[in-house]
Amino acid sequence: MSSKVLIISNANELVRVRPERIVYVESDGNYSTMVLHDKTEYVFTMNLAHCQQMMEDQLGKEAMTFIRIGKSLIVNRAYIFKINVNKQQLVMSNMEVNQAFTLQASKEALKQLKTLIESEKEGKL
Numbered sequence: 001m002s003s004k005v006l007i008i009s010n011a012n013e014l015v016r017v018r019p020e021r022i023v024y025v026e027s028d029g030n031y032s033t034m035v036l037h038d039k040t041e042y043v044f045t046m047n048l049a050h051c052q053q054m055m056e057d058q059l060g061k062e063a064m065t066f067i068r069i070g071k072s073l074i075v076n077r078a079y080i081f082k083i084n085v086n087k088q089q090l091v092m093s094n095m096e097v098n099q100a101f102t103l104q105a106s107k108e109a110l111k112q113l114k115t116l117i118e119s120e121k122e123g124k125l
Helices: 048-065 107-124
Strands: 006-009 014-017 022-028 031-036 041-044 066-069 073-076 080-084 089-093 100-104
Touching: 006 048, 014 031, 022 048, 022 100, 031 048, 048 066, 048 073, 066 107, 073 089, 080 107, 089 107
Parallel strands: none
Antiparallel strands: 006 014, 022 031, 022 073, 031 041, 066 073, 080 089, 089 100
């Protein structure tokens, strides 16, 4: 378990969260929604690039746990359960609890993610 904590702060709120609890961060323009494994959601006034930079600054090497997919998603690689390129779906689950998140992403972004995961698997054998 990680000893690091991601701290996200704005004018009215401060949130401390362990990286392994974050399933994904989804962006809509200047707003980013962080979704945790228990389906808790936090909305922040920051774009995805700012969120990604903040994760890298605070988490260091542990930020490699997160993968940016396209323009609007950052996902925790530990939760990637299923990639369906044709349906443009990414299913996120911790595989322990009967709880899954189905996300939409472009075919190109999912193809790249699939290739990345496959290359990591081959590298570990």
